[in-house]
Amino acid sequence: MKIKCPFCESEKTHLYLKLKDYFLTQEDFQIQECENCNLLFTMPRPDSSEIGKYYKSDDYLSHNEHKKGLVPWLYNRVKRVNIRNKYKMACKGLTNPKLLDFGCGIGDFLHYAKRKGCDITGCDLSEDARSLASEKLGKTIVSPEEIFALPDSTFDIITMWHVLEHVPDLKYHAQQLHRLLKPGGRLVVAVPNFHSFDAHFYKDHWAAYDVPRHLYHFHKESLQNVFDGKFSLETIYPLVWDSLYISMESEKYSGNNNSFIQGIIIGKKSNLLALKSKEYSSLVYVFRKI
Numbered sequence: 001m002k003i004k005c006p007f008c009e010s011e012k013t014h015l016y017l018k019l020k021d022y023f024l025t026q027e028d029f030q031i032q033e034c035e036n037c038n039l040l041f042t043m044p045r046p047d048s049s050e051i052g053k054y055y056k057s058d059d060y061l062s063h064n065e066h067k068k069g070l071v072p073w074l075y076n077r078v079k080r081v082n083i084r085n086k087y088k089m090a091c092k093g094l095t096n097p098k099l100l101d102f103g104c105g106i107g108d109f110l111h112y113a114k115r116k117g118c119d120i121t122g123c124d125l126s127e128d129a130r131s132l133a134s135e136k137l138g139k140t141i142v143s144p145e146e147i148f149a150l151p152d153s154t155f156d157i158i159t160m161w162h163v164l165e166h167v168p169d170l171k172y173h174a175q176q177l178h179r180l181l182k183p184g185g186r187l188v189v190a191v192p193n194f195h196s197f198d199a200h201f202y203k204d205h206w207a208a209y210d211v212p213r214h215l216y217h218f219h220k221e222s223l224q225n226v227f228d229g230k231f232s233l234e235t236i237y238p239l240v241w242d243s244l245y246i247s248m249e250s251e252k253y254s255g256n257n258n259s260f261i262q263g264i265i266i267g268k269k270s271n272l273l274a275l276k277s278k279e280y281s282s283l284v285y286v287f288r289k290i
């Protein structure tokens, strides 16, 4: 049976990788590559009635927020530094912007953005995340449907921190994000990069494939292709801490008992090689609405 690319609908697709949901269910999945638009996509794709079971883990929502031990402690320290860096990349040159964090999770980025004077709005698909974030921010976090009902030109900036890879309909989202931004508005998209050294090193055990929660997998060209014609690319930043965390998780999935040290070694190596190649484990793309 021919498999169609869910983005460009080309039938010129082939198997790229066989892998498992190492994070939760251990079920088998495949990643297919589209020869037309170069996008990688997960197969089979759970539909909206099934997808919930793949997110049923406390770890997925709060990512160690209240756990004790060295790794959660380090994770939370790094998270704070990371949020500061993300804010600098995203909001550089903007004063008190009207900001939407699309897929805001438990609201950590919004919390910081609010302190910095942004007029914040957040949305998330997960009801649990919405209620945690609403409590944290003292502001109601809404569903994506409610965001899509807002008028044109509502926001100065929209951020998506590791969200686009979870989104089923890329075309619809690109069109809606474009509509919701003011003329010249800014779109900031962070996604894992499967052209990084850590992705090549861990292959099917690379934690940032994260199937079937990640429906798409991007490199620079295929990510830009999604927004082509609607946005112009201003700059690309690296998220240098992601390679360490992803490498540690990948080591765990590979069955390594010493995942912490080995993860740091491979993550550091990935960042060092990326100084020249620019293929960091995760990249932040800053676009401007055309």
Ligand SMILES: [Zn+2]
Pocket: 005, 006, 007, 008, 009, 010, 034, 035, 036, 037, 038, 039
């Ligand atoms: Zn395609």
